[in-house]
Amino acid sequence: MHETIQPEGWAPAVGYANGVAASGRTLFLGGQIGWNTQQLFESDDLVDQIRQTLENVVAVVETAGGEAAQLVSMTWFMTDLEEYSARLGEIGGAYRDVIGKHFPAMAAIEVRRLVEARAKVEIQAIAVLSA
Numbered sequence: 001m002h003e004t005i006q007p008e009g010w011a012p013a014v015g016y017a018n019g020v021a022a023s024g025r026t027l028f029l030g031g032q033i034g035w036n037t038q039q040l041f042e043s044d045d046l047v048d049q050i051r052q053t054l055e056n057v058v059a060v061v062e063t064a065g066g067e068a069a070q071l072v073s074m075t076w077f078m079t080d081l082e083e084y085s086a087r088l089g090e091i092g093g094a095y096r097d098v099i100g101k102h103f104p105a106m107a108a109i110e111v112r113r114l115v116e117a118r119a120k121v122e123i124q125a126i127a128v129l130s131a
Contacts, residue, residue: 001022001023001024002020002021002022002069002070002072002128003020003021003022004017004018004019004020004103005017005018005019005020005021006018006019013103015092015095015103015106016103016104016105016106017103017104017105017106018105019105020072020073020104020105022070022072022128023128024070024128024129024130025128025129025130026126026127026128026129027060027061027064027066027126027127027128027129028126029057029060029061029123029124029125029126029127030124031077031122031123031124032053032056032057032060032122032123032124032125033049033053033056033114033116033119033121033122033123034048034049034050034051034052034053034056034119034120034121035052035056035116035118035119036052041116041118041119044118044120046078046080046083046084046087046091046120046121047087047090047091047094049119049120049121050091050094050095050120050121051094051097051098053121053122053123054094054095054098054099054123055098057071057074057123057125058098058099061125061127061129064127064129065129065130066127066129066130068098068099068100068102069100069102070127070128070129070130071099071102071104071125071126071127072104072105072126072127072128073104073105073106073125073126074104074105074106074107074123074124074125074126075106075107075108075109075123075124075125076106076107076108076109076121076122076123077109077110077111077114077121077122077123077124078108078109078110078111078120078121079110079111079112079113079114079119079120079121080110080120081108081110084108104125
């Protein structure tokens with residue numbers, strides 16, 4: 001069970017939740033990046049990498065017996081927040097294609113680089129699965 005937490009009087013969160021309360025089995029996902037199942041990058045485009053990264057996140061959740069709607073928290077590490085902001089519409093489309101209209105608690109952080117030099121985004125996530 002998941003419950004979105006929205007403090008009274010706060011402007012609504014758009015594209016994320018301010019808080020999520022959940023009960024069940026907790027799944028902690030290691031940082032996922034935009035490479036395919038063979039650890040090869042198919043694109044250097046930010047939106048393409050975000051889509052693949054989200055698909056990788058969902059694959060791990062599904063392997064544990066869950067679904068995207070059970071994600072409760074995501075932390076996005078990106079190498080270029082200006083590009084992220086400039087392409088937010090495209091990124092939102094990719095997000096909805098993969099995750100749907102489910103918005104966990106989220107944070108976005110700009111980093112100088114990621115462990116894999118071609119990676120433009122890494123997402124660490126937490127899901128709470130049915131007990």
